[in-house]
Amino acid sequence: MTVIIVGGPPSAGKTRVIHKALDTNTFDSPVGVAKLDCVEGGDEKQWQARGVPVRSILAGDLCPDHMLMEQFPALLAWAEELALGTIVIETAGLCGRCAPYLHQALALAVLDATAGIAAPRKFGPLLEDADLVVMTRGDLVSQAEREAFAANVRAINPRARRIWLDGRTGEGSQSMAMALREALVQIRCRTGSEGSPALCGPRTPLPQLYCSYCLGRDQVGIAVL
């Protein structure tokens, strides 16, 4: 089974990118989708309408990346129970400190070009650790801005292929499909054909502990580090 983790800031177009990837039949079927959210997202219906099995996880008070690490074995068990060929995990994608990518899962970052040309320099491991970067809403900025945005993406992550995708028209989906196939081959080379994603950790370590602020402390400046 192939595991694909889709990261990116909220509303960058992650769900549309996954829809367009499924349209190109790039992934081993059957494909299931797991969606991680901090607040009630309500995305399940569109996957159900497509006949795609979906599992929704709400992080609630926890950091969504921590929540994914905790829930990952359960997600894999769900996928195995349904005999999925591919599970696509759409993350909530929030902070610039961590990224939800695992060593042996394909890491796909989705970035929105209207965030501005300097945005790629601020995403941290979300962009640094990705195998493939899909850039969206390029039609809303000028060609020079697209070039500058893509150059900044390349400066932060020279290893990943960069693809422009228009989530409404599907323009770019063929290039994305080709890049996904290449990236899947590389992941399989790295993990062996039957890699066991459950046994591997995050590409960038998450904080090891919860601090008292994570757990609800309501005063500032108590701990001096």
Place this chain on the structure above:
Amino acid sequence: MSDRIQLTIAAGTGKTGSPEPFDRLVFPAGRTVAIVGPTGSGKTRLLADIERLSPGDSPTRRQVFLDNAPAGLVDADRAVARISQSMQFFLDLTVGEFLELHRDGLGIPAADVDFDNIVAQANLLAGEPFYADTPLAALSGGQARALMISDVLGISKAPVLLVDEIENAGIDRHAALDILGGKDRLVFLATHDPLLALRADVRLVLGGGAIRTVVETTPGERKLADRLASADRRTILMRESLRRGEILA
């Protein structure tokens, strides 16, 4: 001959799904191609297909190929440049900083780019002069368009240029077409202006999202274009006079 660029459009479909009435259209370097048709007929969509050298995944399913592109300019990103005036996310930069960012983004060595020349050329097309330290936010629409034209010629050096309704840009469109053309370049020009359409070597007539007809400009039309151009120059002279505060009649 063999190393001149050549662009091929393989037929797609119009908005209703009916196929375009040709198999493929081939455009060699050195040509200027006008794209005409009423608003909504698919001109901008055609430019978008060419801009990406679309592999067939756009709504029209057209495929666009470029042959003999110079080394380093093979990807659609580098081979095709679109002249736009929108630069809303660069607005906190000066003209010089923008050019520097664009040059570095494309990985072009500093010695290969002459910023003074780019700014000077842009000023030939636009009205009031601007400088390398002028903020982008202070440029008018016409000045921004002139800068983009000059930027494309001086920095990206793309062999295929796409120009969308340059008549609305408030710049000298004859001068712009003169400097954009050239034997090694291929220019696509979406326009509502008969004079610009007749200045092209060939025009694609669009309707319903499809390329309906391909018309070569006739010798008679070229003569007509010359007459229109001299009338247009008189109009431009009047515009200049009005701008100087003169009374025309």
